[in-house]
Amino acid sequence: MFECIAGEHNDWRKHMTGLKTLMSVVPPQEHRRSAEQAGWILSRHIRVPFGLWNGLVNLDTHATEQTLSTDAVDDLRLETDMLHIYGRVPEILQHGESVRQLGRKAKADVVANVLEELVAASAVLHKAFGYMYYCDSISPYRTAPTDCFTGSLTRMQTDQSVFPHAHSFEDTFTAMQHVYYWMCLLALQIMHLDIRAAVGKKAYPFEYDFCGLGIDTQTRVADDCADNLCMSLPYMSLPTQGFIGLMCCAAPIELAAKWYARKGNVSKLKWCRGAADALKSRGFIEIHTG
Numbered sequence: 001m002f003e004c005i006a007g008e009h010n011d012w013r014k015h016m017t018g019l020k021t022l023m024s025v026v027p028p029q030e031h032r033r034s035a036e037q038a039g040w041i042l043s044r045h046i047r048v049p050f051g052l053w054n055g056l057v058n059l060d061t062h063a064t065e066q067t068l069s070t071d072a073v074d075d076l077r078l079e080t081d082m083l084h085i086y087g088r089v090p091e092i093l094q095h096g097e098s099v100r101q102l103g104r105k106a107k108a109d110v111v112a113n114v115l116e117e118l119v120a121a122s123a124v125l126h127k128a129f130g131y132m133y134y135c136d137s138i139s140p141y142r143t144a145p146t147d148c149f150t151g152s153l154t155r156m157q158t159d160q161s162v163f164p165h166a167h168s169f170e171d172t173f174t175a176m177q178h179v180y181y182w183m184c185l186l187a188l189q190i191m192h193l194d195i196r197a198a199v200g201k202k203a204y205p206f207e208y209d210f211c212g213l214g215i216d217t218q219t220r221v222a223d224d225c226a227d228n229l230c231m232s233l234p235y236m237s238l239p240t241q242g243f244i245g246l247m248c249c250a251a252p253i254e255l256a257a258k259w260y261a262r263k264g265n266v267s268k269l270k271w272c273r274g275a276a277d278a279l280k281s282r283g284f285i286e287i288h289t290g
Helices: 011-024 028-045 052-057 072-073 084-105 108-134 172-203 204-209 213-238 240-249 250-263 266-280
Strands: 142-145 167-168
Touching: 072 142, 084 108, 084 167, 108 172, 108 250, 167 213, 172 213, 172 240, 213 250, 213 266, 250 266
Parallel strands: none
Antiparallel strands: 142 167
């Protein structure tokens, strides 16, 4: 039904008032079911693969036995749909999680294979996303002071000194293309660091410390991704983005908060909790922020 009445690119905004009115009479126990239905809407209209949120934030997905090697990066067709690549990342994270759970019992060759997958996935994301910019199939974001985002829900209820600037996008679809790129990269970095800590020095390939994948480098990349996610939220929570824009904020907040809690970054974790509280004030289900 939603697809039929919202055929134009921005017509969905005209129906948000009615949809929010319907949701206001939904019992609290039905909120999760409503969220699942909303995920289906997002997958159709914002072109987000269904289940990607759980796959990146909660590692909740079904992994196949198919693996991704660094050789596959060179063979990648540049016009490969980013949605296909996004869909592979949760599977790779599942492969990594199985090794992380083995800990020091994991064999060196198994660890090396999974780490190759994680590195290859990051390279594929960089290559494919860069090609989208090269072909002008996606508009670049702009950075502006948070004061420019008048009425933004997260801007009003968070400490603006933590992120004095924010990202502005052409539309919600463009914002989500960037957000899921950063989410995938952040999740891959977190998994790599988790495996490194779990398997110990005997199973972790020492070569990774000398090819740009040391702890400091991976931590810096993860910091940048988490910061970019948070700096995207003021735009996504603008009144003009409607309820769908707010819904799209939930998963980025959770993943960024997960990283800041791990790092012990109190100020940015507090910022994420403020943003989560802002969403909860609009009737969202529980958002976990560490």
